[in-house]
Amino acid sequence: MKAIRIIPVLALAGALAAAAAGSDFYVSPRGDDGFSGSRASPNWRKTDGPFATVERALRAAVVAPRPVRIHLREGVYQQSGPLVITPQLSGLTLAAYRSEKPVISGGRVISGWDHARLNGREVWMAEVPEIKAGRWLFHQLWLDGQPLTRARHPDKGYFSIAEMPDKTEKWTDGQMRFGFAAKDLPAWNWTNGAEAVVMTRWVESRLPVTGFDLSERLISFGKRSVFQLSPGDLYYLEGALEAMDQPGEWALDSRAGKIYYAPRPGERLERFRPTAPAISNLLRFEGDLEGGAFVEDVSMKGLTFSHSEWYFPGGFHAGKDRPEVWPPANPEVGGFAQAAIGVPGAVSGQGVRNLRFENCRFTCLGNYAVEFSRGSSSNLFKNCEFSHLGAGGIRLGSTSLPRTDNELSRGNVITNCTIFDGGRLFHSAIGVWIGQSSENVLANNLIHDFYYTGVSIGWTWGYGPAAATNNLVAFNHVHHIGRRSDGDGPILSDMGGIYTLSMQPGTRILNNLWHDIAGFRYGGWGIYFDEGSSSILAESNVVYRTTHGGFHQHYGATNMVRNNIFAFARDHQVQRSRAEAHPSFTFINNIVYFNAGVLLGGNWSGDAHTIDYNLYFDSRSNAIPAEMKFAGASLGDWRARHHDEHSRVDDPLFLNPTEGDFRLQPRSPALTNSLFKPINLRQVGPQH
Numbered sequence: 001m002k003a004i005r006i007i008p009v010l011a012l013a014g015a016l017a018a019a020a021a022g023s024d025f026y027v028s029p030r031g032d033d034g035f036s037g038s039r040a041s042p043n044w045r046k047t048d049g050p051f052a053t054v055e056r057a058l059r060a061a062v063v064a065p066r067p068v069r070i071h072l073r074e075g076v077y078q079q080s081g082p083l084v085i086t087p088q089l090s091g092l093t094l095a096a097y098r099s100e101k102p103v104i105s106g107g108r109v110i111s112g113w114d115h116a117r118l119n120g121r122e123v124w125m126a127e128v129p130e131i132k133a134g135r136w137l138f139h140q141l142w143l144d145g146q147p148l149t150r151a152r153h154p155d156k157g158y159f160s161i162a163e164m165p166d167k168t169e170k171w172t173d174g175q176m177r178f179g180f181a182a183k184d185l186p187a188w189n190w191t192n193g194a195e196a197v198v199m200t201r202w203v204e205s206r207l208p209v210t211g212f213d214l215s216e217r218l219i220s221f222g223k224r225s226v227f228q229l230s231p232g233d234l235y236y237l238e239g240a241l242e243a244m245d246q247p248g249e250w251a252l253d254s255r256a257g258k259i260y261y262a263p264r265p266g267e268r269l270e271r272f273r274p275t276a277p278a279i280s281n282l283l284r285f286e287g288d289l290e291g292g293a294f295v296e297d298v299s300m301k302g303l304t305f306s307h308s309e310w311y312f313p314g315g316f317h318a319g320k321d322r323p324e325v326w327p328p329a330n331p332e333v334g335g336f337a338q339a340a341i342g343v344p345g346a347v348s349g350q351g352v353r354n355l356r357f358e359n360c361r362f363t364c365l366g367n368y369a370v371e372f373s374r375g376s377s378s379n380l381f382k383n384c385e386f387s388h389l390g391a392g393g394i395r396l397g398s399t400s401l402p403r404t405d406n407e408l409s410r411g412n413v414i415t416n417c418t419i420f421d422g423g424r425l426f427h428s429a430i431g432v433w434i435g436q437s438s439e440n441v442l443a444n445n446l447i448h449d450f451y452y453t454g455v456s457i458g459w460t461w462g463y464g465p466a467a468a469t470n471n472l473v474a475f476n477h478v479h480h481i482g483r484r485s486d487g488d489g490p491i492l493s494d495m496g497g498i499y500t501l502s503m504q505p506g507t508r509i510l511n512n513l514w515h516d517i518a519g520f521r522y523g524g525w526g527i528y529f530d531e532g533s534s535s536i537l538a539e540s541n542v543v544y545r546t547t548h549g550g551f552h553q554h555y556g557a558t559n560m561v562r563n564n565i566f567a568f569a570r571d572h573q574v575q576r577s578r579a580e581a582h583p584s585f586t587f588i589n590n591i592v593y594f595n596a597g598v599l600l601g602g603n604w605s606g607d608a609h610t611i612d613y614n615l616y617f618d619s620r621s622n623a624i625p626a627e628m629k630f631a632g633a634s635l636g637d638w639r640a641r642h643h644d645e646h647s648r649v650d651d652p653l654f655l656n657p658t659e660g661d662f663r664l665q666p667r668s669p670a671l672t673n674s675l676f677k678p679i680n681l682r683q684v685g686p687q688h
Contacts, residue, residue: 190240232521537559
């Protein structure tokens with residue numbers, strides 16, 4: 001009888017242990033979807049082992065005891081479509097096996113290369129039937145984790161539009177042709193797959209070439225530019241076979257179904273196996289917002305996501321969701337009116353909660369890396385790398401205000417991540433974009449080498465309803481925005497190390513390092529409060545080497561700019577663009593140090609701003625107070641308006657400001673009378 005009693009107890013204990021242990025599945029390029037997936041390697045009989053595809057493992061995970069862990073062995077998992085994770089897979093862990101490095105790829109390796117001649121040069125060529133007649137066209141190509149260059153003219157730098165033959169009524173209306181300088185464009189066959197990339201204001205337009213008239217010096221396109229173009233706007237052309245004149249360049253001949261490559265010294269034909277993107281979405285999380293079913297508690301660890309690209313589909317109708325300026329008369333346009341906002345993420349989701357991406361890489365992607373939109377809350381990105389991006393890094397929230405609690409996006413965290421080399425296709429893309437989303441934390445990240453803005457928060461123009469509140473941006477290092485570290489740029493205008501718009505009570509920008517930020521025509525600012533930015537605190541930031549100013553407020557209300565260092569702006573150090581009746585901002589306890597331009601630029605009429613207890617130094621004049629100008633006025637006249645009544649004009653005695661060392665010497669006047677609290681930058685950037 002005792003045995004009869006014990007057996008059920010043991011069985012129950014075993015069942016409970018199994019349930020607690022959950023389920024483990026393994027995936028390997030050496031596996032087979034006919035296996036059980038319960039082994040990390042095939043057995044010696046090759047009768048069981050890991051699955052071969054992630055899709056098969058996900059199907060098994062749906063019905064397996066929880067929690068479920070899927071382990072990916074090293075190798076490339078080529079996807080023909082996105083992996084889809086639904087609420088049924090909540091609680092899933094998808095991770096690299098031990099320290100191996102699996103890659104989830106949306107690309108295809110191009111093989112079958114042979115020697116050929118093109119434009120009188122020795123090149124390599126591969127026939128790809130899907131390219132013919134436009135069935136598979138792509139704009140990026142990668143080799144060994146690095147981008148290759150699509151044939152480009154000029155090879156470096158940019159041309160300028162010479163003239164605009166067509167006038168438009170509004171600056172928001174685009175155009176379909178422009179005039180070029182005679183020396184810029186040779187008589188090549190520009191209409192065989194080439195496109196012009198044209199920059200104006202803060203956007204790029206990608207325009208397929210449909211006509212070329214050398215005698216009239218006019219080039220025309222199959223799409224309209226996003227905004228009105230102007231003489232002097234920058235452009236280049238890419239994709240023409242004749243432009244493939246430098247080692248490392250490639251081009252498609254879509255009519256013949258061929259791809260060409262100009263080899264670099266040391267490359268070998270038999271080892272040349274580049275990867276081209278075949279899909280735009282690698283991984284999608286599909287929560288059901290209307291039904292209240294979220295994808296929750298999913299972990300991604302040690303994975304690499306690569307080789308995606310999004311491009312304008314046929315009949316593309318997109319621009320900016322601002323009805324007062326969009327759409328133009330013809331909505332067939334070659335871009336987006338801000339932030340490349342319509343470019344989706346290679347990893348995307350809505351209705352996702354408590355997801356964790358740790359130690360993952362998002363690299364060699366032709367779109368935004370990640371896009372978490374409506375109903376995305378409490379998700380974490382930690383110790384991840386985002387690099388070589390066609391658009392930007394991470395997008396959180398949506399462009400529209402949430403209608404229900406389920407649609408609200410909030411409380412996401414991005415920390416200890418590196419985000420760099422973005423905007424390769426869509427130059428106006430952003431490192432981290434936070435739309436109508438609140439309570440997010442962006443901390444201890446490194447963001448650099450974007451053509452437009454490093455961090456952007458908000459998506460309401462003016463003082464209307466907005467949801468981007470209580471966001472925290474702290475201890476980030478953001479540099480080489482607008483002008484990249486290799487010297488390329490600036491090509492766009494109206495940008496910032498951080499850019500904000502709309503009312504944002506509770507948003508804080510603390511202890512960040514912003515530097516080397518450059519705009520083309522105007523607007524290379526460090527901290528940029530644009531349209532209606534209100535109730536934001538910017539404190540203890542260091543901003544230096546900007547083209548148009550360390551701080552700029554277009555218009556807004558009750559912002560606080562306190563205890564920051566602004567140094568070495570080219571044109572003006574601090575800018576204010578619009579005077580309003582309400583208090584615009586308080587600018588106190590800051591150090592402004594410069595050797596070029598003017599102290600205050602823009603519109604300083606009216607006195608609805610508080611500016612005091614600051615320390616100013618113009619090293620060109622040795623800081624003679626009588627020579628310092630404040631919006632064109634003397635210090636005395638400026639103080640008569642009750643501004644800077646307690647501020648000083650003196651050398652702050654930085655240790656080595658020209659080398660970016662803004663620590664204060666012990667006898668610095670900034671340290672007297674509690675004028676300034678030293679800023680500690682040792683915790684800025686990723687902490688490992």
